[in-house]
Amino acid sequence: MTDLVEELKKQQKLYSDKKKEIEYLNIYTPDYVSSAKGSYLDFADQIKIFTSDLANYHQTDLDLTSTLVHENGHDEVAHVYHLGMGPKELYKVAQCDEISQNIRSLLYQRNEYLRTGDIKTLDSVDGRFSFYKEAVEKGEISPILSSQDKESFDKEMSLIMNGTMDMWNKKFNPYYKTQLDLLTKEYIARVGEKAQPNPKNYNKAINEMLTIGGVNFNKYRQQDFTCDSELAKDLTELIETGEKEDIAYVQKEFKKEVSTIPTEKVKWRDRRKGYVSKYDTSAREELKASSGTIVEDLGNGKSYEIDYTQTPETKEIPDLSDDEFIKQPTKESKLAERLQELRGLKSGEKSIGGGAASLLNKNRFIANDIQMQKAINDKIKYARC
Amino acid sequence: MSDNFIDSLSSEEKAVFLKSLIFMIKIDGKIDDAERQMAHDLVSIYKLENCGDILKNIGSKEELLSEILRTVKDRKKAILLIRELLIIAHIDEDFDEKEMQFIKEVAQKLNIDDRLVLELNQLILDYKLWQFKMEKILEA
Numbered sequence: 001m002t003d004l005v006e007e008l009k010k011q012q013k014l015y016s017d018k019k020k021e022i023e024y025l026n027i028y029t030p031d032y033v034s035s036a037k038g039s040y041l042d043f044a045d046q047i048k049i050f051t052s053d054l055a056n057y058h059q060t061d062l063d064l065t066s067t068l069v070h071e072n073g074h075d076e077v078a079h080v081y082h083l084g085m086g087p088k089e090l091y092k093v094a095q096c097d098e099i100s101q102n103i104r105s106l107l108y109q110r111n112e113y114l115r116t117g118d119i120k121t122l123d124s125v126d127g128r129f130s131f132y133k134e135a136v137e138k139g140e141i142s143p144i145l146s147s148q149d150k151e152s153f154d155k156e157m158s159l160i161m162n163g164t165m166d167m168w169n170k171k172f173n174p175y176y177k178t179q180l181d182l183l184t185k186e187y188i189a190r191v192g193e194k195a196q197p198n199p200k201n202y203n204k205a206i207n208e209m210l211t212i213g214g215v216n217f218n219k220y221r222q223q224d225f226t227c228d229s230e231l232a233k234d235l236t237e238l239i240e241t242g243e244k245e246d247i248a249y250v251q252k253e254f255k256k257e258v259s260t261i262p263t264e265k266v267k268w269r270d271r272r273k274g275y276v277s278k279y280d281t282s283a284r285e286e287l288k289a290s291s292g293t294i295v296e297d298l299g300n301g302k303s304y305e306i307d308y309t310q311t312p313e314t315k316e317i318p319d320l321s322d323d324e325f326i327k328q329p330t331k332e333s334k335l336a337e338r339l340q341e342l343r344g345l346k347s348g349e350k351s352i353g354g355g356a357a358s359l360l361n362k363n364r365f366i367a368n369d370i371q372m373q374k375a376i377n378d379k380i381k382y383a384r385c
Numbered sequence: 386m387s388d389n390f391i392d393s394l395s396s397e398e399k400a401v402f403l404k405s406l407i408f409m410i411k412i413d414g415k416i417d418d419a420e421r422q423m424a425h426d427l428v429s430i431y432k433l434e435n436c437g438d439i440l441k442n443i444g445s446k447e448e449l450l451s452e453i454l455r456t457v458k459d460r461k462k463a464i465l466l467i468r469e470l471l472i473i474a475h476i477d478e479d480f481d482e483k484e485m486q487f488i489k490e491v492a493q494k495l496n497i498d499d500r501l502v503l504e505l506n507q508l509i510l511d512y513k514l515w516q517f518k519m520e521k522i523l524e525a
Contacts, residue, residue: 003489
Protein backbone atom coordinates (compact mmCIF):
# COMPACT_ATOMS: atom_id res chain seq x y z
CA MET A 1 0.00 0.00 0.00
CA THR A 2 1.13 3.53 -0.76
CA ASP A 3 2.37 5.69 2.08
CA LEU A 4 -0.45 7.13 4.20
CA VAL A 5 0.98 10.65 4.10
CA GLU A 6 1.02 10.58 0.30
CA GLU A 7 -2.56 9.33 0.24
CA LEU A 8 -3.62 12.06 2.64
CA LYS A 9 -1.97 14.62 0.37
CA LYS A 10 -3.93 13.29 -2.59
CA GLN A 11 -7.17 13.58 -0.64
CA GLN A 12 -6.24 17.09 0.35
CA LYS A 13 -5.52 18.05 -3.26
CA LEU A 14 -8.84 16.59 -4.41
CA TYR A 15 -10.61 18.47 -1.66
CA SER A 16 -8.95 21.75 -2.67
CA ASP A 17 -9.93 21.22 -6.30
CA LYS A 18 -13.53 20.43 -5.39
CA LYS A 19 -13.66 23.44 -3.12
CA LYS A 20 -12.38 25.62 -5.93
CA GLU A 21 -14.99 24.10 -8.20
CA ILE A 22 -17.74 25.00 -5.75
CA GLU A 23 -16.37 28.50 -5.50
CA TYR A 24 -16.42 28.97 -9.26
CA LEU A 25 -19.68 27.16 -9.86
CA ASN A 26 -21.33 29.56 -7.52
CA ILE A 27 -20.91 32.53 -9.80
CA TYR A 28 -24.49 33.60 -9.59
CA THR A 29 -23.76 37.05 -10.92
CA PRO A 30 -21.09 37.89 -13.41
CA ASP A 31 -17.68 39.04 -12.39
CA TYR A 32 -15.64 41.70 -14.03
CA VAL A 33 -12.09 41.28 -15.04
CA SER A 34 -10.24 44.41 -15.82
CA SER A 35 -6.70 44.30 -17.00
CA ALA A 36 -6.39 47.99 -16.48
CA LYS A 37 -7.32 50.06 -13.48
CA GLY A 38 -9.50 47.95 -11.24
CA SER A 39 -11.92 45.09 -11.03
CA TYR A 40 -15.08 43.99 -9.29
CA LEU A 41 -15.52 40.34 -8.39
CA ASP A 42 -19.09 39.78 -7.41
CA PHE A 43 -18.70 36.20 -6.29
CA ALA A 44 -15.83 37.16 -4.04
CA ASP A 45 -17.39 40.43 -2.97
CA GLN A 46 -14.19 42.21 -3.80
CA ILE A 47 -13.35 45.53 -5.37
CA LYS A 48 -9.76 45.72 -6.48
CA ILE A 49 -7.97 48.86 -7.49
CA PHE A 50 -4.53 48.60 -9.01
CA THR A 51 -1.82 51.04 -8.20
CA SER A 52 1.73 51.08 -9.37
CA ASP A 53 4.63 53.45 -9.18
CA LEU A 54 5.28 52.70 -12.82
CA ALA A 55 1.73 53.27 -14.03
CA ASN A 56 0.57 56.66 -15.24
CA TYR A 57 -2.84 56.14 -13.67
CA HIS A 58 -3.88 56.28 -10.03
CA GLN A 59 -1.20 58.75 -9.15
CA THR A 60 -3.80 61.10 -7.69
CA ASP A 61 -6.52 60.50 -5.17
CA LEU A 62 -9.06 61.86 -7.65
CA ASP A 63 -8.12 59.29 -10.30
CA LEU A 64 -8.11 56.46 -7.76
CA THR A 65 -11.48 57.45 -6.29
CA SER A 66 -12.91 57.76 -9.80
CA THR A 67 -11.99 54.10 -10.43
CA LEU A 68 -13.31 53.14 -7.02
CA VAL A 69 -16.65 54.80 -7.88
CA HIS A 70 -16.68 52.82 -11.15
CA GLU A 71 -16.01 49.45 -9.53
CA ASN A 72 -18.35 50.13 -6.65
CA GLY A 73 -21.03 50.94 -9.23
CA HIS A 74 -20.78 47.38 -10.55
CA ASP A 75 -21.48 46.20 -7.02
CA GLU A 76 -24.51 48.46 -6.69
CA VAL A 77 -26.18 47.21 -9.86
CA ALA A 78 -25.08 43.55 -9.72
CA HIS A 79 -28.60 42.52 -8.73
CA VAL A 80 -29.96 43.21 -12.23
CA TYR A 81 -28.19 40.08 -13.49
CA HIS A 82 -30.72 38.08 -11.52
CA LEU A 83 -33.48 39.27 -13.85
CA GLY A 84 -34.42 36.70 -16.45
CA MET A 85 -33.62 37.70 -20.04
CA GLY A 86 -32.20 36.39 -23.29
CA PRO A 87 -28.46 36.08 -24.09
CA LYS A 88 -28.44 39.06 -26.47
CA GLU A 89 -30.26 41.18 -23.90
CA LEU A 90 -27.85 40.06 -21.19
CA TYR A 91 -24.90 41.00 -23.40
CA LYS A 92 -26.34 44.48 -23.95
CA VAL A 93 -27.09 44.89 -20.24
CA ALA A 94 -23.44 44.10 -19.54
CA GLN A 95 -22.39 46.76 -22.07
CA CYS A 96 -24.74 49.19 -20.38
CA ASP A 97 -23.20 48.26 -17.03
CA GLU A 98 -19.76 49.36 -18.22
CA ILE A 99 -21.11 52.56 -19.75
CA SER A 100 -23.09 53.44 -16.65
CA GLN A 101 -19.99 52.95 -14.45
CA ASN A 102 -18.08 55.32 -16.70
CA ILE A 103 -20.91 57.81 -16.25
CA ARG A 104 -20.55 57.41 -12.49
CA SER A 105 -16.84 58.19 -12.67
CA LEU A 106 -17.54 61.23 -14.82
CA LEU A 107 -20.24 62.45 -12.43
CA TYR A 108 -17.88 62.09 -9.51
CA GLN A 109 -15.26 64.17 -11.35
CA ARG A 110 -17.95 66.67 -12.37
CA ASN A 111 -18.85 67.15 -8.72
CA GLU A 112 -15.20 67.67 -7.89
CA TYR A 113 -15.10 70.33 -10.62
CA LEU A 114 -18.14 72.04 -9.10
CA ARG A 115 -16.55 71.85 -5.68
CA THR A 116 -13.10 73.13 -6.62
CA GLY A 117 -13.61 75.03 -9.87
CA ASP A 118 -10.48 73.32 -11.18
CA ILE A 119 -10.92 72.18 -14.79
CA LYS A 120 -8.15 69.60 -14.29
CA THR A 121 -10.52 67.55 -12.17
CA LEU A 122 -12.18 66.57 -15.47
CA ASP A 123 -8.97 65.02 -16.76
CA SER A 124 -8.49 61.31 -17.11
CA VAL A 125 -5.23 59.58 -17.87
CA ASP A 126 -6.56 57.79 -20.94
CA GLY A 127 -8.59 60.78 -22.08
CA ARG A 128 -11.89 58.98 -21.75
CA PHE A 129 -13.75 62.11 -20.64
CA SER A 130 -12.04 64.60 -22.92
CA PHE A 131 -15.28 65.02 -24.88
CA TYR A 132 -16.86 66.43 -21.74
CA LYS A 133 -13.94 68.59 -20.66
CA GLU A 134 -13.69 70.15 -24.13
CA ALA A 135 -17.41 70.92 -24.14
CA VAL A 136 -17.03 72.72 -20.81
CA GLU A 137 -13.98 74.64 -22.04
CA LYS A 138 -15.79 75.70 -25.21
CA GLY A 139 -18.78 76.78 -23.19
CA GLU A 140 -21.08 74.32 -24.95
CA ILE A 141 -22.21 73.03 -21.60
CA SER A 142 -21.99 74.47 -18.13
CA PRO A 143 -22.25 72.23 -15.07
CA ILE A 144 -22.58 75.38 -12.98
CA LEU A 145 -25.51 76.71 -15.00
CA SER A 146 -27.08 73.24 -15.15
CA SER A 147 -28.09 73.34 -11.52
CA GLN A 148 -30.16 76.45 -12.21
CA ASP A 149 -31.41 76.09 -15.76
CA LYS A 150 -33.42 73.17 -17.10
CA GLU A 151 -32.35 73.60 -20.71
CA SER A 152 -28.70 73.71 -19.77
CA PHE A 153 -29.18 70.72 -17.47
CA ASP A 154 -30.80 68.60 -20.18
CA LYS A 155 -28.09 69.49 -22.67
CA GLU A 156 -25.37 68.51 -20.25
CA MET A 157 -27.03 65.27 -19.11
CA SER A 158 -27.59 64.32 -22.74
CA LEU A 159 -23.90 64.85 -23.48
CA ILE A 160 -22.91 62.80 -20.43
CA MET A 161 -25.12 59.91 -21.55
CA ASN A 162 -24.44 59.91 -25.28
CA GLY A 163 -20.86 61.15 -25.12
CA THR A 164 -19.91 58.41 -22.66
CA MET A 165 -21.72 55.79 -24.74
CA ASP A 166 -19.93 56.92 -27.93
CA MET A 167 -16.60 57.01 -26.16
CA TRP A 168 -17.07 53.53 -24.66
CA ASN A 169 -18.25 52.01 -27.93
CA LYS A 170 -15.23 53.34 -29.78
CA LYS A 171 -12.58 53.00 -27.11
CA PHE A 172 -13.50 50.01 -24.97
CA ASN A 173 -16.15 47.85 -26.63
CA PRO A 174 -13.68 45.76 -28.68
CA TYR A 175 -11.60 44.98 -25.60
CA TYR A 176 -14.61 43.87 -23.58
CA LYS A 177 -15.85 41.35 -26.12
CA THR A 178 -14.09 38.34 -24.57
CA GLN A 179 -15.18 39.30 -21.10
CA LEU A 180 -18.79 39.89 -22.12
CA ASP A 181 -18.86 36.56 -24.00
CA LEU A 182 -17.57 34.79 -20.90
CA LEU A 183 -20.16 36.57 -18.84
CA THR A 184 -22.88 35.39 -21.25
CA LYS A 185 -21.58 31.84 -20.92
CA GLU A 186 -21.69 32.14 -17.15
CA TYR A 187 -25.26 33.34 -17.39
CA ILE A 188 -26.30 30.37 -19.55
CA ALA A 189 -24.39 28.00 -17.26
CA ARG A 190 -26.46 29.41 -14.44
CA VAL A 191 -29.96 29.67 -15.91
CA GLY A 192 -29.96 27.44 -19.03
CA GLU A 193 -33.27 27.33 -20.88
CA LYS A 194 -34.70 30.03 -18.63
CA ALA A 195 -32.66 32.60 -20.56
CA GLN A 196 -35.75 33.59 -22.56
CA PRO A 197 -35.93 37.05 -24.15
CA ASN A 198 -37.76 39.39 -21.83
CA PRO A 199 -37.96 43.03 -23.01
CA LYS A 200 -39.62 44.09 -19.75
CA ASN A 201 -36.75 42.82 -17.62
CA TYR A 202 -34.21 44.12 -20.11
CA ASN A 203 -35.66 47.64 -19.93
CA LYS A 204 -35.89 47.42 -16.17
CA ALA A 205 -32.20 46.50 -15.95
CA ILE A 206 -31.17 49.32 -18.31
CA ASN A 207 -33.26 51.85 -16.42
CA GLU A 208 -31.86 50.78 -13.06
CA MET A 209 -28.29 50.90 -14.27
CA LEU A 210 -28.68 54.29 -15.85
CA THR A 211 -30.42 55.93 -12.91
CA ILE A 212 -27.54 57.60 -11.15
CA GLY A 213 -27.45 60.35 -8.57
CA GLY A 214 -31.17 60.99 -8.94
CA VAL A 215 -31.11 61.33 -12.75
CA ASN A 216 -32.47 58.78 -15.20
CA PHE A 217 -29.91 59.03 -17.97
CA ASN A 218 -31.80 56.47 -20.01
CA LYS A 219 -34.29 59.12 -21.06
CA TYR A 220 -31.41 61.07 -22.67
CA ARG A 221 -30.10 58.04 -24.55
CA GLN A 222 -30.23 58.51 -28.32
CA GLN A 223 -29.01 55.12 -29.52
CA ASP A 224 -29.67 51.52 -28.55
CA PHE A 225 -27.07 49.11 -27.33
CA THR A 226 -25.92 46.75 -30.04
CA CYS A 227 -25.03 43.14 -29.52
CA ASP A 228 -22.17 42.34 -31.88
CA SER A 229 -21.41 39.00 -30.27
CA GLU A 230 -21.88 35.98 -32.52
CA LEU A 231 -21.94 33.80 -29.42
CA ALA A 232 -24.82 35.74 -27.85
CA LYS A 233 -26.70 35.66 -31.16
CA ASP A 234 -26.21 31.92 -31.57
CA LEU A 235 -27.25 31.29 -27.98
CA THR A 236 -30.37 33.39 -28.47
CA GLU A 237 -31.30 31.29 -31.48
CA LEU A 238 -30.64 28.10 -29.55
CA ILE A 239 -32.77 29.23 -26.61
CA GLU A 240 -35.62 30.34 -28.89
CA THR A 241 -35.69 27.47 -31.34
CA GLY A 242 -33.48 24.68 -29.99
CA GLU A 243 -34.40 21.43 -28.31
CA LYS A 244 -34.34 21.28 -24.53
CA GLU A 245 -31.70 18.56 -24.62
CA ASP A 246 -29.40 20.72 -26.77
CA ILE A 247 -29.76 23.66 -24.40
CA ALA A 248 -29.07 21.41 -21.43
CA TYR A 249 -25.97 20.06 -23.17
CA VAL A 250 -24.64 23.58 -23.85
CA GLN A 251 -25.39 24.57 -20.28
CA LYS A 252 -23.46 21.57 -19.00
CA GLU A 253 -20.48 22.36 -21.23
CA PHE A 254 -20.46 26.00 -20.15
CA LYS A 255 -20.53 24.93 -16.53
CA LYS A 256 -17.33 23.01 -17.10
CA GLU A 257 -15.80 25.95 -18.91
CA VAL A 258 -16.65 28.70 -16.48
CA SER A 259 -15.68 26.63 -13.49
CA THR A 260 -12.11 26.92 -14.70
CA ILE A 261 -11.82 30.56 -15.45
CA PRO A 262 -8.89 31.16 -17.76
CA THR A 263 -5.89 33.03 -16.59
CA GLU A 264 -6.37 36.67 -17.16
CA LYS A 265 -4.55 37.66 -20.29
CA VAL A 266 -2.92 40.93 -19.52
CA LYS A 267 -0.72 42.55 -22.11
CA TRP A 268 0.72 45.16 -19.84
CA ARG A 269 2.29 43.58 -16.83
CA ASP A 270 4.38 45.92 -14.83
CA ARG A 271 5.07 45.20 -11.24
CA ARG A 272 2.01 46.35 -9.43
CA LYS A 273 1.40 47.57 -5.97
CA GLY A 274 -2.19 47.17 -4.91
CA TYR A 275 -4.92 44.67 -5.11
CA VAL A 276 -4.20 42.03 -7.63
CA SER A 277 -6.93 40.67 -9.81
CA LYS A 278 -6.25 37.03 -10.37
CA TYR A 279 -8.30 33.92 -10.41
CA ASP A 280 -5.54 31.93 -8.86
CA THR A 281 -7.02 30.96 -5.51
CA SER A 282 -3.71 30.49 -3.76
CA ALA A 283 -2.68 33.98 -4.84
CA ARG A 284 -5.93 35.39 -3.46
CA GLU A 285 -5.33 33.67 -0.17
CA GLU A 286 -1.91 35.26 0.05
CA LEU A 287 -3.61 38.65 -0.08
CA LYS A 288 -4.92 38.13 3.44
CA ALA A 289 -1.82 39.96 4.62
CA SER A 290 -1.88 43.74 4.33
CA SER A 291 1.18 43.74 2.11
CA GLY A 292 3.67 41.39 0.58
CA THR A 293 4.75 39.72 -2.60
CA ILE A 294 2.93 37.09 -4.56
CA VAL A 295 3.91 35.12 -7.59
CA GLU A 296 1.47 35.00 -10.46
CA ASP A 297 1.75 31.91 -12.59
CA LEU A 298 1.16 32.88 -16.21
CA GLY A 299 1.49 29.37 -17.54
CA ASN A 300 4.14 28.22 -20.05
CA GLY A 301 6.64 28.19 -17.23
CA LYS A 302 6.45 31.96 -16.83
CA SER A 303 5.62 33.81 -13.68
CA TYR A 304 5.74 37.31 -12.29
CA GLU A 305 6.41 38.56 -8.83
CA ILE A 306 3.99 41.21 -7.70
CA ASP A 307 4.37 43.51 -4.74
CA TYR A 308 1.12 44.59 -3.24
CA THR A 309 -0.35 46.63 -0.45
CA GLN A 310 -4.02 46.56 0.30
CA THR A 311 -6.04 49.70 -0.12
CA PRO A 312 -7.38 50.70 3.31
CA GLU A 313 -10.91 49.40 3.70
CA THR A 314 -11.93 52.60 5.39
CA LYS A 315 -11.60 54.63 2.21
CA GLU A 316 -14.83 56.46 1.67
CA ILE A 317 -16.64 55.84 -1.60
CA PRO A 318 -18.73 58.78 -2.85
CA ASP A 319 -22.39 57.82 -2.75
CA LEU A 320 -23.77 58.19 -6.26
CA SER A 321 -26.94 56.36 -5.34
CA ASP A 322 -27.90 59.50 -3.43
CA ASP A 323 -30.74 61.22 -5.30
CA GLU A 324 -29.25 64.58 -4.44
CA PHE A 325 -25.82 63.78 -5.88
CA ILE A 326 -26.63 65.75 -9.03
CA LYS A 327 -28.08 69.13 -8.29
CA GLN A 328 -31.10 69.57 -10.55
CA PRO A 329 -32.81 72.80 -11.59
CA THR A 330 -36.21 71.12 -11.86
CA LYS A 331 -36.24 70.30 -8.19
CA GLU A 332 -35.30 73.85 -7.29
CA SER A 333 -37.84 75.40 -9.61
CA LYS A 334 -40.55 73.12 -8.26
CA LEU A 335 -39.75 74.34 -4.79
CA ALA A 336 -39.52 77.93 -5.95
CA GLU A 337 -42.80 77.52 -7.82
CA ARG A 338 -44.51 76.19 -4.76
CA LEU A 339 -43.14 78.96 -2.58
CA GLN A 340 -44.24 81.61 -5.04
CA GLU A 341 -47.63 79.99 -5.30
CA LEU A 342 -48.07 79.97 -1.56
CA ARG A 343 -46.99 83.56 -1.38
CA GLY A 344 -49.57 84.40 -4.04
CA LEU A 345 -46.90 85.72 -6.37
CA LYS A 346 -46.96 83.11 -9.09
CA SER A 347 -48.58 83.81 -12.40
CA GLY A 348 -47.49 80.79 -14.46
CA GLU A 349 -50.09 78.94 -16.40
CA LYS A 350 -50.04 75.93 -14.07
CA SER A 351 -50.30 77.99 -10.92
CA ILE A 352 -53.34 79.39 -9.30
CA GLY A 353 -52.36 82.75 -10.73
CA GLY A 354 -52.22 81.73 -14.40
CA GLY A 355 -54.28 80.10 -17.13
CA ALA A 356 -57.95 79.82 -16.34
CA ALA A 357 -57.18 81.21 -12.92
CA SER A 358 -55.95 84.39 -14.52
CA LEU A 359 -59.40 84.78 -16.03
CA LEU A 360 -60.83 84.15 -12.63
CA ASN A 361 -58.59 86.83 -11.21
CA LYS A 362 -59.51 89.13 -14.03
CA ASN A 363 -63.22 88.53 -13.34
CA ARG A 364 -62.57 89.13 -9.69
CA PHE A 365 -61.07 92.50 -10.48
CA ILE A 366 -63.95 93.21 -12.82
CA ALA A 367 -66.35 92.13 -10.13
CA ASN A 368 -64.53 94.35 -7.72
CA ASP A 369 -64.81 97.16 -10.17
CA ILE A 370 -68.57 96.55 -10.56
CA GLN A 371 -68.99 96.42 -6.82
CA MET A 372 -66.99 99.60 -6.46
CA GLN A 373 -69.02 101.26 -9.18
CA LYS A 374 -72.23 100.09 -7.53
CA ALA A 375 -71.08 101.46 -4.18
CA ILE A 376 -70.20 104.74 -5.79
CA ASN A 377 -73.50 104.83 -7.62
CA ASP A 378 -75.32 104.07 -4.37
CA LYS A 379 -73.48 106.83 -2.60
CA ILE A 380 -74.38 109.21 -5.40
CA LYS A 381 -77.95 108.03 -5.20
CA TYR A 382 -78.01 108.58 -1.44
CA ALA A 383 -76.43 111.93 -1.89
CA ARG A 384 -79.08 112.84 -4.41
CA CYS A 385 -81.67 111.86 -1.88
CA MET B 386 -20.04 6.25 18.07
CA SER B 387 -21.39 8.72 20.51
CA ASP B 388 -20.54 12.37 20.18
CA ASN B 389 -20.40 12.45 23.95
CA PHE B 390 -17.53 10.00 23.87
CA ILE B 391 -15.48 12.28 26.12
CA ASP B 392 -17.67 11.27 29.07
CA SER B 393 -16.75 7.64 28.40
CA LEU B 394 -13.02 8.39 28.67
CA SER B 395 -11.09 7.80 31.85
CA SER B 396 -9.00 10.65 33.29
CA GLU B 397 -5.85 9.07 31.84
CA GLU B 398 -7.44 8.71 28.43
CA LYS B 399 -8.72 12.30 28.52
CA ALA B 400 -5.22 13.47 29.40
CA VAL B 401 -3.62 11.60 26.53
CA PHE B 402 -6.30 12.73 24.06
CA LEU B 403 -5.80 16.31 25.15
CA LYS B 404 -2.01 16.04 25.03
CA SER B 405 -2.17 14.59 21.53
CA LEU B 406 -4.45 17.36 20.31
CA ILE B 407 -2.32 20.10 21.86
CA PHE B 408 0.75 18.43 20.36
CA MET B 409 -0.91 18.64 16.94
CA ILE B 410 -1.68 22.30 17.43
CA LYS B 411 1.91 23.04 18.37
CA ILE B 412 3.47 20.72 15.83
CA ASP B 413 4.96 23.50 13.72
CA GLY B 414 6.90 24.73 16.74
CA LYS B 415 4.96 27.92 17.29
CA ILE B 416 1.52 28.77 18.59
CA ASP B 417 -0.45 31.82 17.49
CA ASP B 418 -3.40 33.48 19.21
CA ALA B 419 -5.99 31.40 17.37
CA GLU B 420 -4.20 28.18 18.26
CA ARG B 421 -3.80 29.29 21.87
CA GLN B 422 -7.55 29.93 21.96
CA MET B 423 -8.17 26.52 20.41
CA ALA B 424 -6.04 24.86 23.09
CA HIS B 425 -7.92 26.74 25.76
CA ASP B 426 -11.25 25.62 24.26
CA LEU B 427 -10.10 22.01 24.13
CA VAL B 428 -9.23 22.09 27.81
CA SER B 429 -12.76 23.18 28.67
CA ILE B 430 -14.30 20.65 26.24
CA TYR B 431 -12.35 17.79 27.80
CA LYS B 432 -13.24 18.92 31.34
CA LEU B 433 -10.00 17.65 32.76
CA GLU B 434 -9.12 18.79 36.24
CA ASN B 435 -5.60 19.89 37.05
CA CYS B 436 -4.62 19.75 33.44
CA GLY B 437 -2.15 22.63 33.73
CA ASP B 438 0.75 20.39 34.69
CA ILE B 439 -0.17 17.78 32.12
CA LEU B 440 -0.17 20.29 29.31
CA LYS B 441 3.10 21.83 30.40
CA ASN B 442 4.70 18.41 30.24
CA ILE B 443 3.58 16.93 26.98
CA GLY B 444 7.09 15.75 26.32
CA SER B 445 8.60 14.57 23.09
CA LYS B 446 6.70 12.89 20.28
CA GLU B 447 8.22 9.54 21.19
CA GLU B 448 7.16 9.91 24.81
CA LEU B 449 3.67 10.89 23.75
CA LEU B 450 3.38 7.99 21.32
CA SER B 451 4.44 5.59 24.07
CA GLU B 452 1.88 7.09 26.42
CA ILE B 453 -0.81 6.75 23.75
CA LEU B 454 0.09 3.10 23.31
CA ARG B 455 0.01 2.49 27.08
CA THR B 456 -3.27 4.31 27.67
CA VAL B 457 -5.55 3.79 24.67
CA LYS B 458 -6.34 0.10 24.70
CA ASP B 459 -9.90 0.19 23.40
CA ARG B 460 -10.07 0.09 19.56
CA LYS B 461 -13.13 2.32 19.38
CA LYS B 462 -11.35 4.94 21.44
CA ALA B 463 -8.29 4.58 19.26
CA ILE B 464 -10.41 5.35 16.18
CA LEU B 465 -11.95 8.29 18.02
CA LEU B 466 -8.50 9.67 18.80
CA ILE B 467 -7.57 9.50 15.11
CA ARG B 468 -10.84 11.24 14.26
CA GLU B 469 -10.13 13.98 16.84
CA LEU B 470 -6.66 14.51 15.42
CA LEU B 471 -7.98 14.71 11.86
CA ILE B 472 -10.64 17.21 12.88
CA ILE B 473 -8.06 19.43 14.56
CA ALA B 474 -5.87 19.15 11.47
CA HIS B 475 -8.77 20.35 9.30
CA ILE B 476 -9.95 23.18 11.54
CA ASP B 477 -8.02 25.55 9.31
CA GLU B 478 -7.24 25.03 5.63
CA ASP B 479 -3.68 24.02 6.28
CA PHE B 480 -3.28 20.29 6.83
CA ASP B 481 0.47 20.13 6.58
CA GLU B 482 2.87 17.26 6.22
CA LYS B 483 4.04 17.29 9.85
CA GLU B 484 0.45 16.82 11.00
CA MET B 485 -0.06 14.03 8.48
CA GLN B 486 3.11 12.32 9.66
CA PHE B 487 2.02 12.53 13.31
CA ILE B 488 -1.39 11.05 12.54
CA LYS B 489 0.29 8.27 10.59
CA GLU B 490 2.52 7.44 13.55
CA VAL B 491 -0.36 7.50 16.03
CA ALA B 492 -2.38 5.25 13.75
CA GLN B 493 0.52 2.82 13.45
CA LYS B 494 0.97 2.76 17.23
CA LEU B 495 -2.71 2.03 17.71
CA ASN B 496 -2.77 -0.50 14.90
CA ILE B 497 -5.33 1.45 12.90
CA ASP B 498 -5.32 0.54 9.24
CA ASP B 499 -4.31 3.27 6.78
CA ARG B 500 -7.52 2.71 4.83
CA LEU B 501 -9.57 3.50 7.90
CA VAL B 502 -7.60 6.69 8.46
CA LEU B 503 -8.24 7.68 4.85
CA GLU B 504 -11.95 6.89 5.20
CA LEU B 505 -12.16 9.07 8.29
CA ASN B 506 -10.23 11.84 6.59
CA GLN B 507 -12.49 11.69 3.54
CA LEU B 508 -15.55 11.86 5.75
CA ILE B 509 -14.30 15.08 7.32
CA LEU B 510 -13.37 16.58 3.96
CA ASP B 511 -16.77 15.70 2.51
CA TYR B 512 -18.42 17.30 5.48
CA LYS B 513 -16.33 20.45 5.04
CA LEU B 514 -17.22 20.61 1.35
CA TRP B 515 -20.88 20.15 2.15
CA GLN B 516 -20.67 22.93 4.70
CA PHE B 517 -18.81 25.22 2.28
CA LYS B 518 -21.35 24.59 -0.45
CA MET B 519 -24.23 25.30 1.88
CA GLU B 520 -22.65 28.57 2.95
CA LYS B 521 -22.23 29.53 -0.70
CA ILE B 522 -25.81 28.69 -1.58
CA LEU B 523 -27.21 30.49 1.44
CA GLU B 524 -24.77 33.33 0.80
CA ALA B 525 -23.80 33.08 4.43
